[in-house]
Amino acid sequence: MSANGEFHDFKKKVLKASLEEIDAQAKHAQTMWNFLIAFAGKKPHFRSLIIQVFHKLMQVPSWVAAWEADSELHKQVQTLHEDDLQSALGAQHEALKKSIAPSxxxxxxxxxxxEQPEEVRLAMERERMIDAIKEEDEEDEPEDEPADKPGPGLAALEEGIDAVAGIDEPAKMDSGGIPALNKLRIGCIRCAGEEESFLQEVEHAPxxxxxxxxxxxxxxxxxxxxxEVMNQLMASQSWGSVMEKNRLLQEIV
Incomplete structure (x- = not known):
């Protein structure tokens, strides 16, 4: 369990860093590749974040070279679930593809x-934005729950809406308004493009x-x-419809 914090710290740094900054740390590549494979073997429920980190690191030639030079890494990656995580990692880069088991x-x-590279890149950007929001809100605690547990988007959206519901009087807005907004931002980012999730919570739209x-x-x-939040909410057909039909909200705007 102690590895969760280390992984999340590393994930945040990797997603935030430029390729040049990652290249400057290439002397640690072998150590971190070993850590990531070991972590993936023990914590498959962090799968989506693990794939994102592999994808980003494999964009840096010096880290690719470190991977290709260490045959032990190839043996280790082949101990991961063959038809699941190995295949997903293999889809991220040719060097990984050459390392996984034939099956x-x-x-x-x-x-x-x-888990296609294009979608992984979009997920990386969403995760980077969420990390930045948490830093703004000084919520930099390690996550105990897996990032891709069932319904992570809807759960985050519900948490944001609950936080908003807790601001039920003007006095609470002063101290709790921004934290509630940040939870809502995270929920909207996690649900981006998921109309079903927004539809399920549309009763809370007003x-x-x-x-x-x-x-x-x-x-x-x-x-x-x-x-940011309005951009996501108005992209939802159900929430956008509420705004278009509610004259009181329009008058407030």
Whole structure:
């Protein structure tokens, strides 16, 4: 369990870093490759984040070279679940593809859509944004729950909406408004493009919109966060419809 914190710290640094910054740490590549494989073997429920870290590191030639030079790493990666994690890793880079077991190689082209490189890059950006929000809110605690537990987007959205519901009087807006906004930002990012998740929570739309407008009136400096949330909410057909049909909300705007 103690490895969870180390992995999350490393994940945040990797997703935030430039390729040049990662290259400058190439002397540690072998150590970190060993750690990541061992962690993946013990913590398969962190699968999506593990794939993101492998994908980012494999964009750096010096880290690819460290991987290719160490045959022990290839043996270790072949101990991971063949038709599942190995195939997903193999889809991220040719060097990984050459290292996985032959049986896993057959499934590389069949990996889930969200584990295709293009989708992994989008997931990396969402995760980087979430890490930045947590740093803003000074919530830098290691995550005990797996990032890809069932329904992570909906759970995060519900948490954000619950936080908003807790701001039920003006006095609470001063101290709790920004933390509630940040939870809502995380929920919206995790649910981006998932209309089903937004539809399930659409009954809360008037209250959430009212919170956002009240917050921006009281704290104009929150404009960027409010704009991020509104961008996602108005991209939802169900939430956008609430806004279009609610004259009171329009008058508040």
């Amino acid at each position: 896993a190689l057959k499934s590389v082209t069949l990996v889930k859509p969200e 209250n959430v919109f009212n919170f956002l407008f009240s917050l921006i009136k009281q704290k104009p400096s929150a404009i960027q966060g409010v704009a």
